Amino acid sequence: MSATVSLQQLTDQLESLEAEAAAAIAAAEDAAALEDLRVGLLGKKGRLSGVLGAMGRLPGDERPLVGQRANRLKDQVQQLLGARLEAVRSAAMAERLERERIDVTAACSYVPPGHRHPLQSTIEEIVDIFAGLGYRVSEGPEIETDHYNFSALNIPEHHPARDMQDTFYLGGDRLLRTHTSPVQIRHLEANPPPVRVIAPGRVYRRDAVDATHSPVFHQVEVLALDEGLDFSHLRGTVTTFLQQFFGDLPVRFRASYFPFTEPSAEVDVQWRGRWLEVMGCGMVDPAVLEGLGIDPERWSGFAAGLGVERFCMVRHGIDDIRRLFHSDLRFLEQF
Numbered sequence: 107m108s109a110t111v112s113l114q115q116l117t118d119q120l121e122s123l124e125a126e127a128a129a130a131i132a133a134a135e136d137a138a139a140l141e142d143l144r145v146g147l148l149g150k151k152g153r154l155s156g157v158l159g160a161m162g163r164l165p166g167d168e169r170p171l172v173g174q175r176a177n178r179l180k181d182q183v184q185q186l187l188g189a190r191l192e193a194v195r196s197a198a199m200a201e202r203l204e205r206e207r208i209d210v211t212a213a214c215s216y217v218p219p220g221h222r223h224p225l226q227s228t229i230e231e232i233v234d235i236f237a238g239l240g241y242r243v244s245e246g247p248e249i250e251t252d253h254y255n256f257s258a259l260n261i262p263e264h265h266p267a268r269d270m271q272d273t274f275y276l277g278g279d280r281l282l283r284t285h286t287s288p289v290q291i292r293h294l295e296a297n298p299p300p301v302r303v304i305a306p307g308r309v310y311r312r313d314a315v316d317a318t319h320s321p322v323f324h325q326v327e328v329l330a331l332d333e334g335l336d337f338s339h340l341r342g343t344v345t346t347f348l349q350q351f352f353g354d355l356p357v358r359f360r361a362s363y364f365p366f367t368e369p370s371a372e373v374d375v376q377w378r379g380r381w382l383e384v385m386g387c388g389m390v391d392p393a394v395l396e397g398l399g400i401d402p403e404r405w406s407g408f409a410a411g412l413g414v415e416r417f418c419m420v421r422h423g424i425d426d427i428r429r430l431f432h433s434d435l436r437f438l439e440q441f
């Protein structure tokens with residue numbers, strides 16, 4: 107026996123269900139609570155289903171009235187749920203953004219990144235210029251033998267050139283190289299001509315320290331060996347290099363002497379009105395090539411050597427070579 111039900115009762119129920127649902131949805135705090143409400147209101151066993159179930163007990167012509175009212179209620183509840191869900195989500199996001207806020211203006215502990223030492227950047231600049239002229243970098247050891255440092259470069263024992271390059275002898279015939287010129291020999295032993303190389307590196311001499319001398323310093327060696335190279339190639343290459351490094355300054359070659367070049371020259375640039383000696387150079391002496399088993403009738407070339415500290419000091423107006431080795435940050439941070 108089923109209790110009778112009137113149209114009025116069902117409409118009242120829908121009416122109060124609507125008011126209740128609106129209040130509950132507005133009060134829901136999060137997505138889970140809204141989902142519970144959705145199931146409780148619109149789900150299979152929910153409140154709306156209950157009302158619709160009772161609809162079957164109405165006279166046939168009244169049912170559509172309740173049905174339409176129920177459909178409107180359903181739409182409205184769905185809309186309220188959707189809007190409220192949107193609202194709680196954005197409130198949750200706002201709360202999270204606030205909680206996880208990062209103050210990008212807060213003071214931090216700054217670790218300066220550091221930078222290249224001026225000697226290193228001078229070497230890199232020199233290497234870059236020669237790379238542009240087609241040269242490759244070659245390197246040799248700082249501990250050399252008497253053979254590579256002197257004899258193979260046409261500096262036999264008791265030659266006066268050895269007095270100018272006193273070094274640190276390590277026992278046996280080992281010594282700390284006094285210049286980068288031995289890399290010429292090592293490179294040619296391992297690489298048949300044609301060659302175009304530069305060899306940057308550290309060198310050593312038994313010199314007392316003063317404003318312009320350091321027992322440890324750096325050189326860059328240049329070597330080109332090919333068919334048909336003559337003094338004009340040497341002159342053009344060295345002048346081009348110097349003018350790229352120092353700017354478009356006058357360059358002058360003065361006759362000089364080195365045991366491993368013939369003829370030899372020293373090169374000056376006119377810097378702030380004064381002639382400054384910056385390089386030694388010359389045509390590779392045929393005796394050096396013969397020592398390597400290279401035919402001097404076929405191959406000729408030129409070599410040059412420069413001191414990196416000098417280039418660095420002139421370029422940056424540094425008054426004392428010792429500043430380059432003392433690691434005083436007040437000095438180094440200027441570069």
Ligand code: DAH
Pocket residue numbers: 284285286287327328364367385386387388408409410411412
């Ligand atoms: N090795 C020489 C020195 O340390 C510099 C030098 C001069 C190198 C003339 C060369 C050169 O290659 O041709 O004093």
